[in-house]
Amino acid sequence: MSEKPHLFLIDGSSYIFRAYHALPPLTRKSDGLPVGAVSGFCNMLWKLIADGDKGIVGVMPTHVAVIFDAKGDTFRNAIYDQYKAQRPPAPEDLVPQFGLIRDAVRAFNIACIELEGYEADDIIATYSEQALAEGADVTIIGSDKDLMQLVRPGVMMVDTMKNKRIGEEEVAEKFGVSPDKVVEVQALAGDSVDNVPGVPGIGIKTAAQLINEYGDLETLLEKADGIKQKKRRENLIEFAEQARISKELVYLKRDVPLPLGLDALACCDLEGPKLVSFLKALEFTTLTRRVAEATETEAAEVEATSLEVAGWEAADPAAASESADAVDGDKTPGPLDLAAKMAADIGALPIDNQSYQTVRSMEELQVWLDEAKRIGYVAVDTETDSLDAMQANLVGVSLATEPGKACYIPLAHVSGDGDMFGGGLVEGQIPLTEAVTALKGMLEDPSILKIGQNLKYDTLLLSRYDIEIAPFDDTLLLSYVLDAGKHGHGMDELSELWLGHKPIPFKEVAGSGKSQITFDKVELEKATPYAAEDADVTLRLWMILKPRLAADGMTSVYERLERPLLPVLRRMEKRGVSVDRQILSQLSGTFAQGMAGLEEEIHGLAGSPFNIGSPKQLGDILFGEMGLPGGKKTKTGAWSTSASVLEDLAAEGHELPKKVVEWRQLSKLKSTYTDALPHFINPETKRVHTSYSLAATSTGRLASSDPNLQNIPVRTEAGRKIRTAFVAENGNKLISADYSQIELRVLAHMADIPQLKKAFEDGLDIHAMTASEMFHVPLDEMDAATRRRAKAINFGIIYGISAFGLANQLGISRGEAKTYIDTYFERFPGIRDYMEATKKAAREQGYVETIFGRKIHYPEINSKNPNMRNFQERAAINAPIQGSAADILRRAMVRMEDALSDASLSARMLLQVHDELIFEVPEGEVDDTIKVVRTIMENAPMPALQLSVPLKVDAEAADNWDEAH
DNA sequence: CCTATATCGTA
């Protein structure tokens, strides 16, 4: 115990306000309780403890206390009734956090001190004094300038938020005098924030100069008539008393009657379970995990503290839907209503798209960047000359910082007149490179949250300008997570829905069809209202949707499965995949030849030429002129000429429909793949860059477009040839890794089916096992036809089976199909239970969930239209299965890149096809890569979830996709 | 010129 005691005094009250203002104002617990400030505060405390002597303070404390301002007036109000009188009341959503922060301090086993009639600063001053007297060192954790008067040898200030140490030197720098003269300077200069009057016309600079000259306030006031400057002299004389009062106000009392002696502040050991229990109750998942790890606490075994929050009533989630429909006035608003209220408030603000600023100079731009820095978030939208982010050029950027406060920064607009040569750059635009540099600072600033709609586009575009946007929120993803199944998530749709405002259509500024112009040719007068409005709308949508995230309990889906996947997909898109033009062109030729031959035969059989590609003409020939028996009808009443109908006719011995089926296959392959794909080869990169949509499907699957690389043929031999055109670069291989039967495995887990689980554990052929169970055929005597039936039923189950559908699929009667299904349910009663439970859940709550909590809504599940209702029921049965599998692969993708680089592998993830990932990897790294990929994919649900069924991944490497698959 | 429909490629 030879070490010198060291006391930490933490200025709690100032931290509360700083944490509150530093974080986006929307952090809430799942029941809506605002906890942003508590979160910031807890993180600060934890960092202080966890960093220990490695942190900014550099020493470990022996004693610690957190000091708060008590409620109500202090002795200073008796001295000067205007003291802090202009302070607005604390924000509504901060009020319930005051008590919680005190609870937090206690959970950390730290003394928590406040005293009526005194400010925290006075208590800190008194403790400092006493500690010094007893030979201890003191560190004040805070940044309030009023505390700076306490700095002296043995007393140091540390601002942990700015990671700054404030010693005598820093104080002298700020006030121009040594710390012991700080009060003299403050007495003269006053403080508008605290309403300390000071002497008019004297600021810190002048005050420091005067104090350095005269020594102290009293001496100065005595000799004031000797001051040369007339106005200053007069003011010093006239306001002498005011200065004395000011000094009294800023001088910190050092003789406060302390409620606890220094000994009582001695550090106690952290109690892991106690702290974890508290953090868990507040749903601070990351911090809970960190604390649990550091204190070796088993977080899962600790029960969350039950919180009692003054001024707050936790919502009953079950009551939420009722209260939404409730008649006004009969209920106190709960937190869920608060998110709704926010939506209503922001939705009610009118939008005036003529009020936006066009930013034309760096000075103007800087004002916006400063504002973004000050508030910590900004809505961003880019304008370009193409929908393809891999080829688009940046044309302008719009920003919004408040509803209605938005701007457009044109950067590359050209005058449209100059005909085919185009005009030059429009005057009055900031040079592109200069603006990009300035914007880069803001867009990469970790303290500024960037808010966008469909940011994958903007981040991909800007990554080509060497800008890596972070951190970010995406309103497209927010809406998707909250409302999948209810409506689309495009900005225009969301704007009309939430803001009751129809944004200016793109067509209105750029025209449409042949006369459409690119955005760089749009006049600035038209461009600004359009572009800035997008940023304005995006910001408002964020303000409405972000609070709902916690209120609806969707934070973890958003933060684990959506937001982190966006940069992963952006990189996959940017990498692209190598596609061999020659192979495709060769295939096109082959397909064309085949089509030509078939065409001749078909026309010959028909007796006259017609457009084979026209279902209408084909129907007329088949069912009109040739008088074949028409099978199915189409939605609009026309004869169906679908492949299944034509195949039935062919089976009856008709040549023509058989030839048409062949022709159609070739036509499809040629037009959709071999002819179309080469147009997607990027001239610069020589690769094909698909675009993945994170928010296109209701279930959580991705969608691929432009081109769609998730439907490249594989089932027929001719089609598979197209896959040989997807190749690895020289010296590389393509690896295809796909989950085996992931949806059936997910179903076995969710519905808890013992036979299925056993079969997967034993690595059995699942369809054969199903067939064996259903038809009582031993596995080793299984025939292909029986297995095929079982396979169809397994798929049918996943799709929300109907006798009609199964009959169709297997070409059997509905009665027979019904018998199969009944047999299946007899053998696997758990599946029927699962399906009934899922339908019930959908009917009662309007949505179903995946195993990771993704919600899929079915607003028409109780429809009176049986077709609609049945359809929604099947979809609701399918969604948790398909969606859970999709979530698993999402988790794997989010982790994959780091896992590969941690293993020093240079494999690049290129494509995703629902249950398959494609990588491009140097030949020498193939085996190691497969190991890593398999581990990540097979363990993707963990640690959030341990499936009761093993996941299996098949992986293979080859020179092209066909051979790797 | 634009949109709806039919068809078919994938998981």
Place this chain on the structure above:
DNA sequence: GTACGATATAGGA
């Protein structure tokens, strides 16, 4: 029976 996107045709604007 689920979930998608691309293509060509056809018909109304």
